Amino acid sequence: MHTSTIPCGSSFLQVGFARENGSGLGRRFPPPRRKPLLPRASAASDPLLVQAARGNPVSRPPAWMMRQAGRYMAAYRKLAEKHPSFRERSETVDLIVEISLQPWRAFGPDGVIIFSDILTPLPAFGVPFEIEEVKGPIIQSPICSEEGLKALHPIDFEKLNFVGDSLKILRQEVGDSAAVLGFVGAPWTIATYIVEGGTTRTYTTIKRMCHTAPHVLIALLSHLTRAISEYIIFQIKSGAQCIQIFDSWGGQLPPTVWEQWSKPYIEEIVSAVKKKYPEIPLVLYINGNGGLLERMTGTGVDVIGLDWTVDMADGRRRLGSEISVQGNVDPAYLFSPLPVLTDEIHRVVRCAGRRGHILNLGHGVLVKTPEEAVAHFFDVVRGLRYDSLFAESLTGELKPVA
16 A cells, blocks of 8 residues: 655654544645744634634645636636636626536535636726636726826725625535535735736836835725725625635735735734734735745734645644644645645645645646546545544654545
8 A cells, every 4th residue: 555654753743633523524526933823713613724724723734726717627627618707607607606606516625715806806997807717807997097097096896796696605505514614816816917007027117116106005005905905805794704815916015014014914914804804814814925825924814825835734833823724735736746746735735734724726726637536636625634644743744545
């Protein structure tokens, strides 16, 4: 039988951690020293993912995947043929609900994230955009001056009813068997699109603005912070049980620059949301966050998402045991032989410890990922139990569960 040696030492794994509400196990197919992670108040009926995010004891890690719904699924590709416009697919209630539920029906993840985009709310506060098949998002009137700021206005939720209605339906469809997740982009990341006029590899325009027009950038980021805070609260009111904040391009900044131009605005969002909904877990994910981990904890979020370039054991050491973590299997492992994928899942789970961990990929599901591998990923995690997994860790060997 295939076995592998797991590098996480037992001395580290003892920093934590063993819950579950007992529902949804089968596939519905149809730094500095910190205080230990303390359980927070939580209803016994709350989904597994919510419990783990709060740091409550669980019997296994919950799991979902970024880009969980998408082109790797045959069902999605078939639907996209009938509805080729991404804006239509992500702004029509029936299509949003159907696409969001496709991976849940097929694989039974512990989280169902709404099918949407971080740019979806932009037109609701004065920034229209289009999405071209090759170029991606295009903003015809980038904001780089005081004159451009005049186009901005308070967020109009009448233009986002499709998001609220979709979340309400998803909560009804999923029930208590999984958590419904909403998400937003962080102000800096959204600002990169608004200032650059779309996607960029260099971020030179917005980085230059930090020095040549800081008052304009501050005004833009402040407006985005208010809008995004209200958008998160809107999603929670509509049924979202957990929110992920994507600072996708925060990792393109030097750490000291991120602390000045991104972190304060995320802190403000977290503070505003926690005043109204202190029980709702907030997750912060930054692609390329290896140089930012310790700084990320200061934002006040409940969970830090790790990308796959950070070793989970190292991430845990650096973050301490007072905050939950999410991640961080390399998406490329889903192209590997299934026993290899099993071993990597086990390794990541063991390195994360017995409490405060949501299993995920270190980035989104890649195009052409085999659906069989995605199914196997969720089958493996459903079969895990911390008690048996950590008992095996004492021997230094780990046998695949599947």
